[in-house]
Amino acid sequence: MGKLLVGIMLWLTGAAAVWAQGVPDAVLKRLKAAPEPYLELAADLIHGFGGAQGIDRAGIARFVALERAEARASALRRVFLADLDFDNAVSREEIAQVAAAASAAMRGRLWKLHAAADADGDGVATAVEIDGFAKSAALRAFSVADEAEVMSVLAFDSDANGWVDLEEVKAAVAALGI
Incomplete structure (x- = not known):
């Protein structure tokens, strides 16, 4: 037809x-x-x-999960790039060492990133805080509104x-x- x-x-x-x-x-x-x-x-x-x-609901759900996983992995990578002692936490001292080797523009972004990941502001972004930061980054990158838009295809x-x-x-x- x-x-x-x-x-x-x-x-x-x-x-x-x-x-x-x-x-x-x-x-x-x-x-x-x-x-x-x-x-x-x-x-x-x-x-x-x-x-x-x-496509069905499960296919779209896979797409949403992959988009968010990619954003989460990217956020984790950015933070853990400064985990110089491999303890799954990033201290101000580690950020300072990485920042010293970075460009001026990158230094500002590193400090801002660390502040965002260090939820309690104690100077150390712990694994739990970094995980929360990464999950939030994933939802910012692919929001509930974005999910609703792709799910709308099912209508x-x-x-x-x-x-x-x-x-x-x-x-x-x-x-x-x-």
Whole structure:
């Protein structure tokens, strides 16, 4: 069935309005302003984390987990770069040693990073504090709003089989008049 015909059928059945209810307002606003980036995101999700039948909630959850894990690992690496004595903690003295070898711009970032990781401000960012810092960094890098945006792809499951393929997303976007 052609995309245009699917779009017309969706529009006539009111499915577009039903789907729009499952899509966050911020996503609808971005879709209306520029649908291409959302369609690219949907394609990347479906092709990268889905399968032949499309993507389901578990596939999107894997994507979210990987995005956050990457951000967490990056934050851990930045902090542990200064763990010179391998004790899983970073002291002010260690930061000072690393900062002495860094550029002027990097020195400021190192001290700021250490202050953010040292939650209790005692001068030592412990493993527990660093872990909390890294988890927070992961949520800042891929927020709850970001998660809601990628999960919104599931709102375009026109046949309610739990899987969304790219044709369903394209047809729904067309049916929404975008």
